[in-house]
Amino acid sequence: MSVSADKPDRPAAVGVRDLESGVRLLTFSRPEKHNALRAADAAAMAAALRIARIDESVAGVVIAGEGASFAAGVDLHEFSEGDPESGERMIRSLRTLCADIRKHPKPVAAAVHGQCLGGALEVAACCDFRAVAHDAQFAMPEVALGLPSVIDAVLLGHLIGVGRARELLLTGDPISGDTALTWGLATRAVPASDVIESAAELVRRTARHDPVAVAVQKRLNDEWLDLTYEAAVERSIEALVDAFRAGRPQRYAADRLRARRRS
DSSP: OEEEOSOTTSOOEEEEEEOGGGEEEEEEOOGGGTTOBOHHHHHHHHHHHHHHHHOTTOOEEEEEESTTOSBOSBOHHHHHTOOHHHHHHHHHHHHHHHHHHHTOSSOEEEEEOSEEETHHHHHHHHSSEEEEETTOEEEOGGGGGTOOOOGGGGHHHHHHOHHHHHHHHHHOOOEEHHHHHHHTSOSEEEOGGGHHHHHHHHHHHHHTSOHHHHHHHHHHHHHHTTSOHHHHHHHHHHHHHHHHHHTHHHHHHHHHHHHHHHO
């Protein structure tokens, strides 16, 4: 199955496959170009994520790339043939995709092998987890094209610290999957053949929990980026009180106590 962006002159498709335990695999499917991203590709992935959001059979999502790479950043033709209007169209399409990932109520993991550059690294950074191949290549090469890195590149400082984020953003130099793990960008580093299953395992381990609690925790994680420390703490307290109001912790705690008594 595939989800295509509605642009017949520039076809884009995202591969869709369901794995075990309700994990949906969404794949950038332009392997002949190392899945270099166009506005249509970002829109197709966003559409597939929205379908997964409302599909009750989907417990979580893994985003991967077909062929030799996750995605080699934005297609250079978007730059060489671009103008201010097309540039804004491209970046807003990518921003929408990143926002859809960050705000998705279900766990989302990136399975990264090969190249993960520029806008593709921003997509991966927005996921809850990143399982990466040891020899994956991460870079933010926009400066080499006369551009600043924008939109969700802002997350890099939160993930790896300001100093390392500046090294990526200012030098444009690549780092490996193993370095990404050391820096905190990757959740785990594994052989390339294992990245999808490793990412799916992280999704399954999250999806075994109460889906409302997972969605609330994800929302808090996102909100904390924009709040002061004190405001983030207060927002957390509100979420905890709401959970008690809905009766979720009472129910789960009672179930555990009963299980202890039986054992």
